[in-house]
Amino acid sequence: MSDFPDFSYLQVISFPVVQLHMNRAAMTASQKDFENAMNQVKLLKKDPGNEVKLKLYALYKQATEGPCNMPKPGVFDLINKAKWDAWNTLGSLPKETARQNYVDLVSSLSSSLESSSQVEPGTDRKSTGYETLMVTSEGGITKITLNRPAKKNAINVEMYHEIMRALKAASKDDSSITVLTGNGDYYSSGNDLTNFTDIPPGGVEEKAKNSAILLREFVGCFIDFPKPLIAVVNGPAVGISVTILGLFDVVYASDRATFHTPFSHLGQSPEGCSSYTFLKIMGPAKATEMLVFGKKLTAGEACAQGLVTAVFPDSTFQKEVWTRLKAFAKLPPNAMRISKEVIRNREKEKLHAVNAEECSVLQERWLSDECMNAVVNFLSRKSKL
Ligand SMILES: CCCCC/C=C/C(=O)SCCNC(=O)CCNC(=O)[C@H](O)C(C)(C)COP(=O)(O)OP(=O)(O)OC[C@H]1O[C@@H](n2cnc3c(N)ncnc32)[C@H](O)[C@@H]1OP(=O)(O)O
Numbered sequence: 001m002s003d004f005p006d007f008s009y010l011q012v013i014s015f016p017v018v019q020l021h022m023n024r025a026a027m028t029a030s031q032k033d034f035e036n037a038m039n040q041v042k043l044l045k046k047d048p049g050n051e052v053k054l055k056l057y058a059l060y061k062q063a064t065e066g067p068c069n070m071p072k073p074g075v076f077d078l079i080n081k082a083k084w085d086a087w088n089t090l091g092s093l094p095k096e097t098a099r100q101n102y103v104d105l106v107s108s109l110s111s112s113l114e115s116s117s118q119v120e121p122g123t124d125r126k127s128t129g130y131e132t133l134m135v136t137s138e139g140g141i142t143k144i145t146l147n148r149p150a151k152k153n154a155i156n157v158e159m160y161h162e163i164m165r166a167l168k169a170a171s172k173d174d175s176s177i178t179v180l181t182g183n184g185d186y187y188s189s190g191n192d193l194t195n196f197t198d199i200p201p202g203g204v205e206e207k208a209k210n211s212a213i214l215l216r217e218f219v220g221c222f223i224d225f226p227k228p229l230i231a232v233v234n235g236p237a238v239g240i241s242v243t244i245l246g247l248f249d250v251v252y253a254s255d256r257a258t259f260h261t262p263f264s265h266l267g268q269s270p271e272g273c274s275s276y277t278f279l280k281i282m283g284p285a286k287a288t289e290m291l292v293f294g295k296k297l298t299a300g301e302a303c304a305q306g307l308v309t310a311v312f313p314d315s316t317f318q319k320e321v322w323t324r325l326k327a328f329a330k331l332p333p334n335a336m337r338i339s340k341e342v343i344r345n346r347e348k349e350k351l352h353a354v355n356a357e358e359c360s361v362l363q364e365r366w367l368s369d370e371c372m373n374a375v376v377n378f379l380s381r382k383s384k385l
Pocket residue numbers: 049051150151152154155189190191192193194195211212214215238239240241262266268271378383384385
């Protein structure tokens with residue numbers, strides 16, 4: 001389980017390996033089945049994700065200790081609070097049922113993760129060297145696709161790093177234009193809220209500091225990107241995936257797309273230079289509706305307010321957009337790069353200063369109880385946008 005980094009925090013105890021035997025006739029798992037299932041978990045090659053790990057933790061505790069008997073952790077103790085919630089949710093579920101559910105969950109997990117690992121070799125993901133993105137370069141266009149569709153393309157720490165790596169590569173490759181889009185029904189649901197659960201030894205303060213450094217570097221890559229950068233917004237966009245649109249040169253949207261920056265709801269504050277770009281693009285009142293009151297815009301509204309360049313019916317979106325992009329990519333690349341420089345360069349210094357200030361304000365916000373409560377509520381399934 002070396003590549004299963006977060007499982008240790010669930011404190012699952014290791015047991016000796018014994019042969020798996022499901023007592024299906026009796027429909028309850030034996031102690032041996034249970035111990036085997038625990039061993040199987042440790043042999044999984046892929047991380048099943050935090051939600052499954054919490055379910056496993058809860059079922060393990062219920063099966064071994066019965067109903068939740070721990071005092072409720074404080075709101076700032078994010079990980080223990082999530083674990084407590086998961087266990088407590090099981091109420092008075094009998095130990096035998098919890099044991100059976102644990103064995104069943106591990107069994108389904110082993111088969112689903114095995115089958116997904118069987119299709120991996122030779123796929124795009126492996127050949128491009130990205131785990132969270134698909135990156136292609138063809139016909140003068142480098143296309144970066146956010147590729148965590150099951151998580152609505154939420155941006156986890158790995159994806160932040162991979163987007164930066166892909167942008168740096170695209171700025172130097174022989175393509176003329178660069179496109180960012182999403183795979184699946186969402187463009188992106190914004191920052192992956194589980195990013196907040198991986199607390200380093202220095203505690204939440206260190207986490208907030210590291211996140212602010214990461215965010216500043218991430219947004220900086222968009223400010224400095226030298227070639228025309230186009231967003232192809234295929235579906236709903238949330239949080240940072242919306243705010244950085246102000247740093248793109250052109251934004252095309254499907255009429256299925258929505259634009260949502262619920263920072264106050266999350267106890268957070270604007271980033272991606274939106275506290276500056278949105279005011280310039282749509283004026284202070286409309287920017288306040290979005291950034292302070294979290295008003296969600298339709299694609300048509302976002303277009304009317306200047307955040308989106310053009311909206312297309314979803315049925316013809318890809319065809320119409322890519323026809324345009326292919327034509328743009330045939331224009332002389334140096335002329336396009338220099339024109340972008342002329343248009344954008346005088347704002348760069350200002351944008352970097354705005355970025356630095358937004359990150360420093362956010363660093364404080366992330367430590368607020370408003371923010372921590374919002375994250376805990378999402379992770380414990382008590383809230384959704
Ligand atoms: C370090 C730099 C920080 C930069 C600061 C950035 C700030 C922001 O971006 S703020 C915006 C943060 N985003 C959110 O608050 C969105 C949270 N997600 C939701 O409210 C909903 O998931 C939804 C409205 C986006 C979609 O709802 P629905 O259609 O019902 O789909 P599910 O909720 O079932 O989602 C499927 C699957 O994906 C997981 N997921 C979706 N978004 C996120 C996310 N942002 N972070 C983490 N996980 C996310 C969701 O939990 C589901 O997972 P499973 O249950 O495991 O299937």
